[in-house]
Amino acid sequence: MRVLKYAILGLLEQEKQTGYDIAAAFKGALGQFWSAKHSQIYPELKKLVAEGLIEFETVIQGEKLEKKLYSLTVAGEAELKEWMQRLEAVDVSHKDEFMLKTFFISSMEKEEAKELFSNQLDSRKRKLDELGRILTELEAEFGSNIVFSSPEFGHYLVLTRAIEREKGYIQWLERSLQFME
Amino acid sequence: MRVLKYAILGLLEQEKQTGYDIAAAFKGALGQFWSAKHSQIYPELKKLVAEGLIEFETVIQGEKLEKKLYSLTVAGEAELKEWMQRLEAVDVSHKDEFMLKTFFISSMEKEEAKELFSNQLDSRKRKLDELGRILTELEAEFGSNIVFSSPEFGHYLVLTRAIEREKGYIQWLERSLQFME
DNA sequence: GATCGCATGTAACACGTTACATGATTGT
DNA sequence: ACAATCATGTAACGTGTTACATGCGATC
Numbered sequence: 001m002r003v004l005k006y007a008i009l010g011l012l013e014q015e016k017q018t019g020y021d022i023a024a025a026f027k028g029a030l031g032q033f034w035s036a037k038h039s040q041i042y043p044e045l046k047k048l049v050a051e052g053l054i055e056f057e058t059v060i061q062g063e064k065l066e067k068k069l070y071s072l073t074v075a076g077e078a079e080l081k082e083w084m085q086r087l088e089a090v091d092v093s094h095k096d097e098f099m100l101k102t103f104f105i106s107s108m109e110k111e112e113a114k115e116l117f118s119n120q121l122d123s124r125k126r127k128l129d130e131l132g133r134i135l136t137e138l139e140a141e142f143g144s145n146i147v148f149s150s151p152e153f154g155h156y157l158v159l160t161r162a163i164e165r166e167k168g169y170i171q172w173l174e175r176s177l178q179f180m181e
Numbered sequence: 182m183r184v185l186k187y188a189i190l191g192l193l194e195q196e197k198q199t200g201y202d203i204a205a206a207f208k209g210a211l212g213q214f215w216s217a218k219h220s221q222i223y224p225e226l227k228k229l230v231a232e233g234l235i236e237f238e239t240v241i242q243g244e245k246l247e248k249k250l251y252s253l254t255v256a257g258e259a260e261l262k263e264w265m266q267r268l269e270a271v272d273v274s275h276k277d278e279f280m281l282k283t284f285f286i287s288s289m290e291k292e293e294a295k296e297l298f299s300n301q302l303d304s305r306k307r308k309l310d311e312l313g314r315i316l317t318e319l320e321a322e323f324g325s326n327i328v329f330s331s332p333e334f335g336h337y338l339v340l341t342r343a344i345e346r347e348k349g350y351i352q353w354l355e356r357s358l359q360f361m362e
Numbered sequence: 363g364a365t366c367g368c369a370t371g372t373a374a375c376a377c378g379t380t381a382c383a384t385g386a387t388t389g390t
Numbered sequence: 391a392c393a394a395t396c397a398t399g400t401a402a403c404g405t406g407t408t409a410c411a412t413g414c415g416a417t418c
Binding site: 001003006007010013014026029030031032033034035080081083084085087088089090091092093094095096097098099100101102103104105106107108110112113115116119120123124127148149150151153154155157158160161164165167168171172176179180 | 182184187188191194195207210211212213214215216261262264265266268269270271272273274275276277278279280281282283284285286287288289291293294296297300301304305308329330331332334335336338339341342345346348349350352353357360361
């Protein structure tokens with residue numbers, strides 16, 4: 001399916017950037033739903049150049065540090081557009097190790113299970129707080145200027161989705177803990 | 182991390198079964214959160230036998246069809262228990278190709294984006310219906326007998342989580358569509 | 363006798379992570 | 391000078407999917 005390929009094309013469509021920048025982008029809100037390490041990004045960039053979907057110019061930073069600024073070619077833009085419009089089937093299994101443990105919960109003592117769930121609840125709450133802070137920053141910067149055509153719209157949608165995903169998980173954890181009483 | 186290893190140990194703890202049965206288990210509710218193909222399961226079973234965590238007896242089905250019934254060894258039970266109690270960190274990126282597209286939404290025409298979201302909404306609603314049907318069946322069979330210690334408890338928790346995950350996704354899709362107006 | 367489900371396996375390839383490896387720039 | 395960050399790459403390994411390959415059992 002080569003999803004990383006499209007992730008890179010999408011990021012480069014937003015802005016000319018280096019492999020390092022792409023890796024950094026995966027550490028933000030986008031990383032909640034897709035990410036890759038630099039060891040996967042650099043070979044993929046090479047491949048995309050070979051395929052004629054992207055190109056780069058070498059830029060000198062400071063005295064002699066060479067960095068490669070990548071951008072989309074016309075062919076790359078077309079590929080990206082084709083993928084964006086594709087209507088793909090929902091994939092079944094979003095792997096979740098905690099839910100796998102949950103499936104086997106009857107093999108545990110009740111107190112052990114409660115500890116497992118409480119711990120997960122704490123982690124999820126902390127994550128929710130962090131995501132909330134990022135959203136507050138985004139709203140402070142752009143306020144009500146986030147509309148469809150603005151480039152922040154995607155960022156905003158992804159953040160709200162991540163936040164509600166955590167809220168849903170937390171609610172379910174709380175109700176499950178109650179159910180265990 | 183070898184999560185498949187623990188998935189198999191957990192399934193075998195519930196019941197002696199064949200590789201085929203394990204593959205079938207991943208097609209049920211459990212498959213919403215973890216799954217593997219038979220081509221991955223059979224080698225893993227072999228490995229677990231070599232490691233002394235599981236063992237098997239050969240059973241003849243009908244005239245001459247040999248099948249291998251696997252079960253946990255004492256060492257396997259201990260490994261499973263150790264994993265179940267481990268308090269692991271929440272992993273960041275649950276990969277979701279649709280959310281990746283969402284991040285790049287500003288590169289689309291509004292009408293294209295609406296089509297993408299509407300289509301995803303339809304798929305998610307159909308999936309929710311299906312999960313609801315499975316839950317209804319489970320409740321019809323066990324009713325209010327699903328309590329902590331019953332083996333159906335894990336199944337029940339996983340199903341309710343899957344259902345609420347879909348509901349949350351659907352709500353977010355609907356609000357995002359409204360936002361695009 | 364044909365089709366579908368049960369049952370087991372391997373091979374090739376694609377995707378992803380950890381570790382190895384190097385060096386420049388910026389701010390303190 | 392030191393540390394943190396910027397910047398790029400490869401190698402080895404682990405995980406996961408698709409395709410190849412085979413044969414029995416049950417039902418129509």
